[in-house]
Amino acid sequence: MSAVATNSLPTWAEGLQNPPAHKSKQAGIPDPPGYPSSQSPSGSKKKDAKDSKTAPRKAPTPEEMDTLKLKKAWEVALGPIKSLPMTGIMMYMSGNSLQIFSIMMVFMAFKNPIMGILGTNQAFERFETESNRAKMLQVKLAYVAMQAVALALGIWKINGMGLLPTTRSDWLAWESQREAVEHAVSAL
Structure with a gap:
């Protein structure tokens, strides 16, 4: 019965059960680093001789x-500025x-920079050592500046939406009514 089953299998199924033999390596092409040759023991002796010549890192x-x-x-500090073009395009398109969606x-636009500014020390604590503390202050200041630019993009958006009180009509509730100097009476 098994002979009938193997004869009825398609050729691609037989190829899966019986893979082709490994092709021998061409001479002159070295093995990649870290992948030893699986050929004869004489090849492994050559490889061991090469490995003993290389010094450990x-x-x-x-x-x-x-x-x-x-x-x-510095890569972490400049990270916020890399996302600004896409954020700006999305804000413009909204x-x-x-x-x-625009809200x-x-x-x-406000949450991410504020959280970034508050978490500045946590973002850089893994890079800070006693010897590079002065240089890390510059990096932190650049990071805060990049977050401030991201915050300015959010302010630009809410100004465009008309949510910033920048016109006189936004403050009318606090203005007093003007006293009229003259009164005009219509004639019949």
């Missing part, structure tokens, strides 16, 4: 680690009317 010095941490901190955009 030395640990970075504290100065190199501080430089690397400072570079990563329009200036009071709708749920959510304005909420997020």
Whole structure:
């Protein structure tokens, strides 16, 4: 019965059950780093000789680690400014009317920078060491400045929506009524 079953299998199914033999490696093409050859033991002897010649990677010095941490901190500090073009386009496209989408955009435009400014120390504590504390102050100030630019984008949006009291008519409730100097009476 099994002979009948194997004969009735399509060729692609037989190929799955019996994969083709491994093709031998062409001479002159080295193995990638970290992937030893699975060929004969003579190939592994050559590989062991190569591995013994390469020195292990030395640990970075504290100065190199501080430089690397400072570079990563600058990447974090400039991160908020990278998302501003897309946020600005989305705010522009959402329009200036009071709708749920534009209100959510304005909420997020204020929430994210404020939370970023409040969490400045937590964002950079993993990069800060005793030797790079002065340089990290510059990075933190740049981060706060980028968050302030993001906050200014939110202010631009609510001004466009007419929610900022920037005109005289917005303050009419606090103005007193003018006293008329003259009165005009219509004639018959």
